[in-house]
Amino acid sequence: MKKAVTVVTLIGSAFLFAGCTFTTDALWPSLSGGVPTATKKPPQKIVINSSGAKTTTLASNSRGLSNKPPKLGATNFRVKPATPGRNTGTVVGNKVAALRDDLKRLQTSVQKQNNDLQNARRLANANSRGYHERVASMRSKLQLGTTPGNPVLVKEWNSSQAQLEKVNNDLSTMTALSSRVAADAALSAYILDSTKAAFGLSGAIDEDHSQLAVLEDDVSQTVILIERLLTELSDDIRRQTNYIANERGELNTLALAVKNGEFFGPSLATTSYTMGSAKAEAGKSRISSIRRNRDKPIVVIRFDRPNVNYEQALYTAVNRVLQRKPDATFNLIAVSSVSGGVAKSALNSNATRRNAQAVLRSLVDMGLPPSRVTMSAETSANNPGNEVHIYLR
Known part of the structure; x- marks a missing residue:
């Protein structure tokens, strides 16, 4: 048969x-x-x-896409201690001593923030590696093919999700640390302004102004150090935020793969993000490689029998478009046949709409944002059966 x-x-x-x-x-x-x-x-x-x-080759789907944790900063922000000085006993001398004490307290705080940052980075890197080890294990099994809804893979998926939540907690730690560093930055700016203003006070001796000049240099170096720390920490937070968002899409795609017992490829959201980054770095548009022909659909799915197995082919087609045009948007059209009379035509229309909604859900599960797809319906006298067409907008 x-x-x-x-x-x-x-x-x-x-x-x-x-x-x-x-x-x-x-x-x-x-x-x-x-x-x-x-x-x-x-x-x-x-x-x-x-x-x-039994096997499915997916190298072409994942080629060029990195599934590695983001590279966090590696700078160790060591504080140079404030230069010691003698209190001359003058009004300005007392002011210099007070400002020096403020600087020492600030530097102690900055050193603590730096230690917290290094610990947060080590923990984030360790948790990210643990997450990717779990995901890699799932992918290898799915690429070989397995049973739909395999309970072993369901357990591994839950473990991967829990590990990603640990990475998200590391991000929360970095965000809280950023707030503390920002407070130190504000204090350092205040100490620097106060040090400069102290030059205008009366009742100073030459030694007071000499110590003020040294103190101003120390404060300025601390201000620069804090700004560098805050900038690098902000970059780490941005990378981690994008990374976690992309990996959530990957987990959604893996959930679909576990459900079907087959791995289609990386999340379409990851494809769009990664290829978009490569496009920006190269400085060359990929749009010239795409023929903008609105008359030809990139995918036609014919629902001429129950349980049409279209998802792998759908993923392949959309993934290729996103590799060439990362910001691509799509029109999804339910095309129903009018053959068979009015009653049959109405049944075809309802069935095709349901099929189109199922295709849309598949795209979302694969990682494509719903905002990138518009859905509509039309009838055709030329089609012998019901179809779903996808066009590049």
Whole structure:
């Protein structure tokens, strides 16, 4: 008995889950406008195995995407102690001594903040490594294929989520530390202003002004040190915030993979973020590699039988678009057939809308933000069955 074949068309090329192929050169045609010429090198082909295959090759989906923890700062902000001085007994001398004591207290606080920062970094790096070890173990099992809803993987997923929460707690620690460092920065600015103002006080001797000059240098160095600490800490917080947000999307994608017993690839949110960063660093737009043809859908899913297995092909198509255009948005259109009369047409419309909603949920589970997809419906007399089309906006 022949196996049923599920068809998902990618820009005019068909995905046949029973082992058929499509050509990547046809997926993104030339923008030159000329007539294509034959090349000696055969076009690269990607094979989509049947849903019952034991292994699935996913290297092409994850190539170029880093799944490593963010690199945090490594500077150790050591405080240079304040230069000691003698109290001359004058009014200005007493002021210098008081300001020096204020500086010492400030430096003690800054040293504590620095120690807390180093400890927070070590803990964050350790928790991130622990999280990625768990996720890597899950991915390796999913890439080989497993049973849907495997309880062992469900347990590992819960463990990964708990580990990511530890990383999130490390972020909270850094955020609280940032508030304390900001308070030290405000105090350092006040001490520096007070030191400069002390030069205008009357009743000073030459030694008082000499000590004030030394004290001003010490305070200025402390101010610069605090500013550097605060800047590096802010960078760490920004990296950790983006990292945690991306990994939450990865966990959502892994949850879908555990549910299906098959790993599609990294979260689409991670693809968009990573490729967007690479685009900004390179300073070159990737949009020139995409042919903006609104008449051709990037994906056509034909729901001509129950339980259409479309998610892997859907992920592959959308992931490729995001690699070329990280800020891409999509139109999802439910196309229902009008054949069979008015009653049949109404049933087709309702069924196609449900199918489109299921496709949208799949995209969201894969990490694509809902705001990047608009959904609509239309009818067609040319389609023999119900379909869901996805267009690049």
